[in-house]
Amino acid sequence: MPNENEKSRFTSVSRRLIIYIVLTSTVITLVLTAVQLFRDYNMDLRGIDTQFQQIEKVHLLSISETLWTIDTEGLRIILEGLENLADVVHVSVIVNDKILASVGTDNIENTISQDFLLVHNDGETEIAIGHLHVTADLNTVYQRIFDRALIILFSNAIKTLLVVCAMAFIIHHIIIKDLKKITDFIKSQKLQGQYVPLELTRIGFSGHPNDELSILADAINSMQTELRMGLEAKDISEQKLRTLIDTLPDLVWLKDTNGVYIACNQKFERLRGAKQSDIVGKTDYDFSDREQADFYTSNDSEVIATGSLNRHETEVVYADDGHSELIEKIKTPMYSSDGELVGVLGVGRDITERKKLDEQVRHAKKMEAVGQLTGGIAHDFNNILAIVLGNLEILELKTDKSDERQDRIQKAKNGVKRGADIARKLLSFSRTDAEEVSILSINKFVENIEDLIAKSLTASIAVEIELAKDLWNVAIDPGDLVDALLNLSINARDAMPDGGALYIETANKTLDQEYIRRNPEGRVGDFVMISVSDTGIGMNEETREKVLDPFFTTKEPGKGTGLGLSMVYGFVQRSGGHLKIYSEVGKGTTFRLYLPRVNKTALQQHVEVLDERQLPTGSETVLVVDDEEELRDVAVFYLEELGYTTLVAEDGLQALEFLRDKPGIDLVFSDVVMPGGIDGYQVAKTVHEEQPSIKILLTSGFTKKKEEIRNSDDQYLVKLNSGMLDKPYNREELAFAVRDALSEDD
Ligand SMILES: Nc1ncnc2c1ncn2[C@@H]1O[C@H](COP(=O)(O)OP(=O)(O)OP(=O)(O)O)[C@@H](O)[C@H]1O
Ligand SMILES: [Mg+2]
The missing domain is CATH 3.40.50.2300 (Response regulator)
Structure with missing residues (x-):
């Protein structure tokens, strides 16, 4: 509905049109009337002039005769005849400046008069005998002109009035009504919701009007369609952009140059624990403590001041579920299309996994390098030991059994054996391929060496073994597995000086992508898991990180070489599995060995115990x-x-x-x-x-x-x-x- 102002604007348009029509019509009427009246006036004046010429032609001679003959009566009759002529109001004959005869009144204003010379012609000469003075009344001319003017103006006024009424009606029906409709239509448009085009019921001579208002309506309709299409396209592209930003696995946020949030994606909403609408308009001081917010703000200021991006790693805690992530934050200056700096764009990528993986790779590389090094050393070491051992055995044979030097030889041989043991362990760590792979049932294997394990422990440690039914088989080197389990058991014993429990469990485990995401060192597939747990002293973070390093030991000198777990690691690696360590100080430790499943039947496995055998000899x-x-x-x-x-x-x-x-x-x-x-x-x-x-x-x-x-x-x-x-x-x-x-x- 148009308000009062608009209403008066409508009326004023039509009123102004009407006024212009009236004024134009009046001015034209006046000008044309004036021209017409002026013409009429001139014609009237010419009529009087013609009258005077008639008098001169027709009456002047007879008047001169009557005057020459002094026929006063005849003169009077002629003069009265002249006075009756149209517009003539006074006629007089003047002889020697004296009025000889006069008819009519000569005291009226607005007259026009003419003098005629009266002459007598005696055949040879002409004698002037007096003047005829004729006066015509101009008032009647004026009256006629006035009357005519009145009639013209009145009739024109009526005509104008009728035209104005007709025009007002026509303007309203042809223009104002549709203009109002167009205005109402434009005002009612929302650019959203159902679209009904503007339709005008224009009546034209040909039935299909194509006047300016129809063209305007068409133009408005196509503008409306264009706008809607544009808006739709804009909506779609905005939606796409939004979906893109929300789908990003990264945190995304925008701040203006004052550090006020302008926008963010869904992941950022989770970080702040608030909807975008509650984040926009706020600053870091509304979400973080002062020190943290100061840090963020100084980063933003640096980006704004230098115009270059800023990158750093930081640990963030998500407000929605409290989990934390190590993220790499990249802040970039943000410019408008005309190159003006408008704020800072922030992107935060979760690098927790990547860091873990990097660490994993770094560790694997380190282990590989250490493996190569130790492998090389162990080889030389073995040769040296072989020389020492061989010579000691020769000495032993050459020395009498009762000789007291035998004791020294035995001690030296024991030292060599210890050295050989270290070299064997080192090689066991650095080897990448298993020596003699057999297909085993781990359950049977564990049952076979249960006694051996029990013997390696102290009496105050209880052993509990839980073996899963239908355990899958594995293809490994049995010797490696004995070494590994004995090592883990001895470690557990050393971690429980005051006694405790040792649990050995087996189970089938299928490792999926989710497990690998959390444990990047593993791989997807079916595995047989053997876990060895104790209720011992546990390990702190620092120890846990180093336990696999060769020669890392916390045991007293002479008690541990620090090679046990390196061997276990080497064994699991070359078997195609992986090792997981869980430990908590004061509570205990669990080692889980994941060995890949094989789909073959297990061989009967028994742990060989060498009898004292007679040495074979020969003569070849x-x-x-x-x-x-x-x-x-x-x-x-x-x-x-x-x-x-x-x-x-x-x-x-x-x-x-x-x-x-x-x-x-x-x-x-x-x-x-x-x-x-x-x-x-x-x-x-x-x-x-x-x-x-x-x-x-x-x-x-x-x-x-x-x-x-x-x-x-x-x-x-x-x-x-x-x-x-x-x-x-x-x-x-x-x-x-x-x-x-x-x-x-x-
Ligand atoms: N079950 C456990 N509980 C607590 N700490 C352990 C456990 N197992 C190993 N550790 C720690 O890891 C270190 C390294 O163990 P590893 O088996 O490699 O060497 P070691 O036992 O010290 O020596 P070696 O096995 O050569 O006799 C140990 O010294 C100990 O600090
Ligand atoms: Mg050990």
Whole structure:
């Protein structure tokens, strides 16, 4: 509904139109009337003038005659006749400036008069005898003009009035009514909701009017459609943008240059525990403590001052559920389309997982590097120990049993054994492939070694074993698993000096993506889980981070090497599983070993206990190949003592020469890693090809080489590899290995 103001504006448009029409019509009427009246006036004046000319032509001669003959009566009659002429009001004859005769009145205003000379013509000369003075009345002319003016003006006034009424009606129906409709339509438009186009009922001569108002209505309709389409497109793109920002897994927020929030996404709403509508208009001081808010504000100010982005990591706590995240915050200056700095855009990405993963990768790399290092050291260490042990055993044999030096020899041998144990553990940690993989049922395995575990504990520790039914099988090296479980049990014992309980459990576990998200070191799949828990002293964060490092121990010197868990870690890694440690100071520790499931039947597994066996002897000829003289000497001593004949070669090349030149060699006992370009494997291959009846026994302290061969395609080398004698070896181990090699089928 139009208000009063608008109403008067409507009336004023039509009124002004009417006034303009009236004024224009009046002015035109007046001008045309004036022109008309002026013409009429001139015509009237010309009529009087014609009258005067008539008088001159018709009456002047007769008046002159009557005057010449002094016919007064005749003169009077003529003058009265003239006075009756239209508009003539007074006629007089003047002779010698005296009025001789006069008719009519001459005391009226607004007259027009003319004098005519009266002459007498006697045939030769003309004699002036007087004047005729005729006066015509102009008042009647004026009266006529006035009357006519009145009639014209009155009729025009009536005409104008009628035209105005008609115009007012027409203007209202043709323009004002539809203008009002257009105004009402525009005012009622909301750009949302149902759209009804503007329709005017215009009547035209042709039936389909195409006047300005129809065109205006069409223009408004198409503008309306365009606007709606534009608005719809804008809504869609705004919606898309909003969905995009809300779908982002990052925190997104916008602040103006005064630190006031302008917008944010749904994740940010969760951080603040408030809806966007409650965040917008507020500052960090409304949500965080002063110190924190000061920090955020100073970051924003830095971005605004430098115009460059600012990046830092921070821990945030979500107000909605209280969980925390380590986020990387990036703040960027935000500019309007005309380049004006309007605020700061903040994006926060959760890097908790990434950090965890980085840490995981860093740890894995560290373990790999340490593994390589220790593997290398252990190899050399083994060779040295083999020399020491061999010489000690020679000394032992050469020394009388009752000699008191035997005791020293035994002590030295024990020291070497400890050293060998360390080297074995180091190799067990650094190896990437299992030695002898068997398919096992863990439950049976645990039952078999239960006694062994119990023996490793003190009486004050109770052992509880809970084995899951239908446990899946695993493919692992059983020796590794014995080492691992014994180690974990001994660790548990040491963590419970005052007694407690040790639980060993087994279970089938399927690890899914969700588990991997939280434990990036694992992988998706089916696993057999063995957990070893104790109720001991537990570990603090610092210890927990280092327990897998080789040589990390909190035990007194001599009590622990710090290699136990490194071995467990090495074993689980090369089995394709992973290790999880849960520990709480004062409450206890749980180690969980996840070993990958295999879909094969388990072999019957028993833990071998070596009997004291009679050492096998022989009389065959053995070629000992080793680049280290001391090791060669030890081997030669043992072999000759066992009855064998020996030959020695310093490297692969020399060994091959001997084999070609010297007949009668039954066995080649060779080191694997040797200088001179020909290693033990090459020697073995050549011998096998050229003299297949000669047997081969390899020895090595370096497992890496062994692992390469394990994956080789050459079945002969793989077979040789499985019978390899690990350094350091003792007399007994050498005796059995040599005998086994010699009795091997071709
Ligand atoms: N169950 C446990 N409870 C508390 N701490 C433990 C436990 N197991 C291991 N640890 C800690 O981890 C360290 C390293 O253990 P690891 O088995 O690798 O070496 P160690 O037991 O010290 O020596 P080694 O096993 O070579 O005899 C231990 O010294 C101890 O501090
Ligand atoms: Mg240990």
